[in-house]
Amino acid sequence: MMGRKVTVRDVAAAAGVSTATASRVLTHSTSVNPEMARRVLKASSELGYTANVFARALRTQRTDTVGMVVPSISNAYFIAAVEAVERELADSGRSLILCDARESVETEAQRIELLVQRMVDGLIVVPVTAFDSVPAIEAAARQGPVVLFDRWADAASTDYVGSDNADGLRLCVDHLRARGCRSIVYVGAKPRTSTAYERHKAFRELMGPADGADGADGSTLLGEFSIEWGVDAARQLLGRDELPDAIVCGADIIAVALLGTLREAGVAVPEQVKVVSYDDLLLGQLTVPRLTSVRQPIDAMAAEAVRLLDERAGRPDAPVHKSIFRPTLVVRESTGR
Template sequence: MGVTIHDVAARAGVSVATASRALSGQRGVRPENRSKVLAAADALAYQPNAVAAALRSRTTRSLGVVVPRIANPFFATLVEEVEQRLHAADRSLLLANSRYDPELERRQVGALLDRQVDALLMVPCHRVRSAEVLAEAAARVPVVQLDLHVDGPAASWVGVDNAAGISLVVEHLAALGTRRTAFVGAEPTDSAAQARLDGYRRAAPGGADDVLLGDFSKEWGQRAGTRLLDRAELPGAIVCGNDTIALGVLSALAERGVAVPDEVRVTGFDDIPYAALAQPPLTTVRQPQGAIAAEAVRLLTARWDGAEPVSQRTAIAPELVVRASA
């Protein structure tokens, strides 16, 4: 039989209740007793029973995270950033994938809540259809929207200023002397797609109506690139709604022997790890994922610690990363 809390208490010369409070970080334990308990636990290599601790404290010290597509390198990196910060706070993460399907998203959120997660970080896959399940979850546990958000007032949100990022790209292209641009993005079913499309239409000079919309995939980028190549004349630059679209566009251009950036410039958004490895390396907008993850975890930690549940919307400034494609 393994070491129990009773063994720790006996070695430290305190009651089992005192040992339990000391190990769980609760108040009401004298400093000298806390030191004795921690020393005894270390000497005995005591491993607390996480299930029993959860039953006593009515908390699982776990966080549910729902993302639209874990295969997307942006979401994979963002989840890793969140996990690192939770680990530092001695909390665990349970991950679910909605696949951009609001009905699957609803089931995944329900499954996480059934596992008694203490809070939820949600990247809502649809800016309208995700609102109901988000509100239902927020009535049960603290919820923060991450990266994407639903329309209208809802749970707190932390993400990047998408419109500002698109403006950085358009201004950079204008400074290079680019007169005509095209935008290849995703249908505005999620908030980022809508914000980047709106930002482009506000910032792009003259040709803001040259827009092709599909989804945030390399396959769509290839198809859109082919459509642009089949025109009588290429635009001076192709502004892409994210990096995976841009990678598809670059692939289509390479297949036709079109030189980037000599014949056409290409930009992305997100700065996923593959962006720097593209041929040529991709000029893009970097989302500060570490800062986004840190702020989201900070908001949830404040709720866990008993702070008033005030909804906040935090848009973090992006950064233009200039490489060889534009």
């Protein structure tokens, strides 16, 4: 067999079984006599057999792969989400193909189209924006199952899995008020994404006009979900005559940079200012002090996203489903024990 690819027929001949039996063993399609299965697997290993995934995909109309597109793999939250989805898929013998949109709607559209061309069985997408991402998502949804994860896209008729951002911000504000905080500043991202919009909106509604939550007095600072913005926001706050009692960050990636900048400036957290954030990433447990943060049930969200993909594959015309999970607050030293 030197110089040519080993086939199922070759494995069957070596194992002394029919080609149909060898195929059933190698594709795990139906149960086979244990002794025959052992002989087939032994022969396939000795011959170096590898499945022709493209031929199998054409035959079964499945590739056992799911595509996932995230705005940026430099954001630790998206890494955690990818890991959770990959674990869930692995439990059912499937693989994940990951694409980074690089915070670009144009790149996102290219990656989505590429994954569709690769015949993935479904797509999980974290949209770059709530609006401009819609056309590419809708185009993909016309060709196969698509689930939006963490962020929704406005008017997109696709299934969605996320957490209750308003409830998460309520947990933050209630916690700080219970600690005696009165002047509270929100440091988040501009409302290009659903998460940025919902968290900022929730903060404004929770604080109310009397607290200056319209941002006119600097009670909200909006930039990006990035380390650079966390540093910049901290410097802006340090430049004021007086620090607030507390700071609510729209994401851990902002809060970690903000905490580091405050510490470098000699500001004591939580004694001079308390800091609370959103996402509860491992990064927040490595800061000094450790970060109080809202935890999203990422594993449960990933399991639901995969479930919805499978359900959509079986029922393409089923009503659109939106699953919203409740977050919890994990209290650590940045707001005081």
